[in-house]
Amino acid sequence: MSNYSRFIQLIIFMLFFQMNGMAQNSECGTDYIHNTRMESNAVYKKQVLEMETQVEASIKNHAHNNSKSTIYKIPVVVHVLHLGEAIGTGSNISDLQIQQAITGLNNRFNNSNGNGVDVEMEFCLASIDPNGNSTSGINRVNGTSVANYQTNGITPTGNPCIGGSETSIKDLSRWPVADYYNIWVVSEICNGSFVGYASYPVGGLYDGLVIVSTSMTSNSGTLPHEIGHGFFLYHTFNGDGGNLNCPVDNDCTIDGDRVCDTPPHKQSDCGATNPCTAAGVWDNSRYNYMSYCPLVNRFTQGQKDRMRATAVIAPRASLLTSAGCGILGTNEINSNQEFSVFPNPTQSNFSIINSAQKPLTIVLISSDGKQLNTLFSQDNIVSFDLSSHPKGLYLLEINDGAKTEFKRIIKE
Template sequence: MFSSRFSYLIFFSVIILLGFNTYAQSTIFEKCGFDHKHDLHLQDTSYQKLIQSSENRLNSYLATPRTRSSNNIYTIPVVVHVLHLGESVGVGTNISDAQIQSAITNLNDVYRGQTANSPVDFEIEFALAQQDPNCLAHNGINRVNASSVPNYLSGGVDYYNDGGEADEDVLKDLSRWPETEYFNIWIVSEIENNNGGFGIQGYANFFTGSAYEGSVMMATVFGYDPTNLQPSFNLNAPRDNSTVVHEIGHYLHLHHTFKGDGDADNNGIGDACPGDVTIGVDSDGCSDTEPHKRYTSQCKSGSLNDCTGAIFND
């Protein structure tokens, strides 16, 4: 029964998000690993069917005009699995409880419309789980020394499945709660041997109820401290939790707004405009976002949109 409730919880959270152009779609693009993973999963026919079924449900629901409620707040239970390298709590990759809580707090501020970049209340909240799968009291944070997993100490998680880093599923199996009852977030030391800095900072997949789903994020992006009031937090600049906000948007079934622009050379700049260039049928699935290519800068407000021939509509 609880698994069914969780599925409906995610479904209605998705419905709410798809009604708006969200902050989660508009942050820095080149550091997100969603597209590659999504395309890889689409080679699996069972995943294709799950995605198609989800999108059919969404389209059917959205086709019926409804009054948006202001009374229902959907709270998604989160479990954070810190896959550290053997450090003490609060040191290096074994990030502190306070840093983790700062990420969750900021996430809620964004999705509840409490920040300048996200003035809309999506009526969605995230909370660290208070019970484990056996109904025992828990703080929603698991800590596992993953340094013994082959290649993890030297390269982190294997994103491209090239065998040079630690196998993703092996890492997740160290600590994984039922994906139909919790949103699993795995905190890792590196992604594809990026030394905790450049390249892919995190990724997530659409919620389908399949095994191993959730989000993988580097320790150095999971937390909020833009003014550096907490120097003990292991965060890279800009210390603003934007990667977390962005990736969780993908978990809630949001594509990138530039979906379909191509990036064959993987330089973070779109090669062409999406094939469907009419607002309302844009390939990202949100009718209020105009078609555009990805850019290396965060915001092109006030600039010419190559795909529409007009100034970007904020």
């Protein structure tokens, strides 16, 4: 072999590894874990199939359309499993980065920066912990006590890679899954093989999603992708046999990703046309958060229907009535939070707790931005009457002279 061909061979070899590395780094581990469990765990398989039946029925029984409906508010707790770094360094990402990641997640779900639909689901960092105390919704734990975590990160249960045991790592910090959607931020998954993975909605102590710290950012496509799995979305290329064949497409309600407005495709097909089918809106799949394509900007109406149908069924339904996001009961009136609002949602009246008794200017704003009412008060409890206003979403602007806070109120 000439030096020249050796050189070419070396270049090809390097390119292969580089591309392989890039593909691996963009991957989500959900399919691998799900498929393994479907084959090896009969109980899990039964749960998934039952959930599928319920979600199909729920989608068929509900008239889903583009009109405004109740925003489902999901309390989220973020556990940062770091390697002992200072806060804001390495895998121990800052509170600000986490808050911005949740804002970015919400912007993708409400389509404020995309080309899809408003899913009308909102994720809030928990403000009340499982013991009823106020919280930032962020827990920090050094994960290095778990063997192999420091060198390789977490190993999802059932995966042969070397790393820290998933259950041991999650046992370091987890909150009840009935009241909180758990997000574990980790240093690595299988030594860099995956950027995230999530549990399909079958419940259990370890339900939630795992994401690497470098993907827990405001512009992350990984976070909405994994939350999508958490609310029972499959990849848009589901059924492609690992990029081998076009997914079966006889009945879009049960084939492929089981969503009818996302044309089936192969994982790596993201170009101007879809080699698998000319039917449907191709952009809905190749720009979808549930694809592996490089540019993503949407969930579709079909995906929204599936996620919202999932949200009202166990195990996710209890999240909608959780007090984790500070939807306050009377027992919390004496807590030291400023500007708490209850009850929310309300049918007529609501009150604002002004525990510091500051002079407040409170403006009630409609969802289309009109100022409906302005009130000045220094009372401990300020009451508002919404009975003459139509059902829907309202915004409260509360100013205490030093800062302004916004609260969302839902009238049911």
